[in-house]
Amino acid sequence: NAGVTQTPKFQVLKTGQSMTLQCAQDMNHEYMSWYRQDPGMGLRLIHYSVGAGITDQGEVPNGYNVSRSTTEDFPLRLLSAAPSQTSVYFCASSYGSKETQYFGPGTRLLVL
Amino acid sequence: GNSVTQMEGPVTLSEEAFLTINCTYTATGYPSLFWYVQYPGEGLQLLLKATKADDKGSNKGFEATYRKETTSFHLEKGSVQVSDSAVYFCARGGNTDKLIFGTGTRLQVFP
Numbered sequence: 001n002a003g004v005t006q007t008p009k010f011q012v013l014k015t016g017q018s019m020t021l022q023c024a025q026d027m028n029h030e031y032m033s034w035y036r037q038d039p040g041m042g043l044r045l046i047h048y049s050v051g052a053g054i055t056d057q058g059e060v061p062n063g064y065n066v067s068r069s070t071t072e073d074f075p076l077r078l079l080s081a082a083p084s085q086t087s088v089y090f091c092a093s094s095y096g097s098k099e100t101q102y103f104g105p106g107t108r109l110l111v112l
Numbered sequence: 113g114n115s116v117t118q119m120e121g122p123v124t125l126s127e128e129a130f131l132t133i134n135c136t137y138t139a140t141g142y143p144s145l146f147w148y149v150q151y152p153g154e155g156l157q158l159l160l161k162a163t164k165a166d167d168k169g170s171n172k173g174f175e176a177t178y179r180k181e182t183t184s185f186h187l188e189k190g191s192v193q194v195s196d197s198a199v200y201f202c203a204r205g206g207n208t209d210k211l212i213f214g215t216g217t218r219l220q221v222f223p
Contacts, residue, residue: 033211035213040215041215042201042213042214042215042216043156043201043213043216044213045210045211045212045213048210048211058210059212090155090156092156092211096205097144097205097210097211098143098144098163098205099144099205100146100158100161101146101148101156101158101203101211103155103156103157104155105154105155106155
């Protein structure tokens, strides 16, 4: 098993550009989520999904969109990047929010 | 609301010292509680967990007991090593389908 994979590892964007952060898992997990990690703020939940076709907002959803068309993939879209979205983004998956989360290696995003 | 509060760091200790990192939570119902660890340059990985009141999670010499009466899940280790230097996150998962993390506590252990 590859576990949870994320691409790209690092990305630089200009303000206003759009991009998609990819996340995939091969463990047949129903629950997937996106977090951002900022100094002094810990991990904050952006969006999550309890299964294919179902998504919901987390603590900081503004500026981000998600979709879950398959069990394996959970992409995170930035429609118009802002410097405030400079962060490290982690994707995670599990059998549920009460279960152990498996994290990807992270994507470091810099918005200029 | 539902939240997780953990002590601010950094926590600086000498090798073989006793470690406590406090964590308290608010939640309705009976959440599951977790400690995750992030080593430098890596993603998070599960350290230990507890799923019901009075459960004790343990791993690699670390322990935490689910205390419903004090809504706490403090992390302890009797004798820390330099290799334990990392950021530790307390987290709560449960009824609302959201897993919520604390802000993290950086531990630095010196020889």
